[in-house]
Amino acid sequence: MKMSKQVESLFYLAIAVTCLFLVFMVFPENIPQGTGDRQGVSSGFFPTMAVTIIFITSILEAISLTRSKDKNEVRAIWSEGDVKRAAIIFAACITYVFIALETVGFYIATPVFLIGVIWFLGEKSWWKLITAAVVVILIVHFLLAVQLGVTLPQGFFSD
Numbered sequence: 001m002k003m004s005k006q007v008e009s010l011f012y013l014a015i016a017v018t019c020l021f022l023v024f025m026v027f028p029e030n031i032p033q034g035t036g037d038r039q040g041v042s043s044g045f046f047p048t049m050a051v052t053i054i055f056i057t058s059i060l061e062a063i064s065l066t067r068s069k070d071k072n073e074v075r076a077i078w079s080e081g082d083v084k085r086a087a088i089i090f091a092a093c094i095t096y097v098f099i100a101l102e103t104v105g106f107y108i109a110t111p112v113f114l115i116g117v118i119w120f121l122g123e124k125s126w127w128k129l130i131t132a133a134v135v136v137i138l139i140v141h142f143l144l145a146v147q148l149g150v151t152l153p154q155g156f157f158s159d
Contacts, residue, residue: 004074005065012062019055023048085120092117105155110137 003011027044092113100109111133118129144150 005068005070009062009065012058012065016055016058016062019051019058022051023055027051088120089117092120101153101155103155105157106140106152107137108155109153110140 027048096109096113100113103109111130114133114136115129118132123129141152145152
């Protein structure tokens, strides 16, 4: 897929407008805000922060593209192999979230998913693959299960 810098700049501006729509139209209706009775951040803080970061970086990228010298230069955004790889990773993510987590649970599905995706992206060292999977699982377990008390999906082990 090829895109001129002008079209790419408009793409980033469309992302920025979508972010504004989310913050002002969707989030107030669908994400409950804190009542102010408790300290800390409300449930809407992190989605709003993430969308704000995306908004700012999209605007900055659009500005840098419009300030470049050759605005009609065509750049390759995706090569043919990249589209196929992205589709495979997207399918793996969908399978992980909607099938594997519910079937076998977080502690089995996550290392298999992480090792498979990282291997697919080009890392062939097994000790690096296993180390990355174990570190991610330990961090997520500590933050969600231990600190926040969130029950992670257990799959068929929950019965």
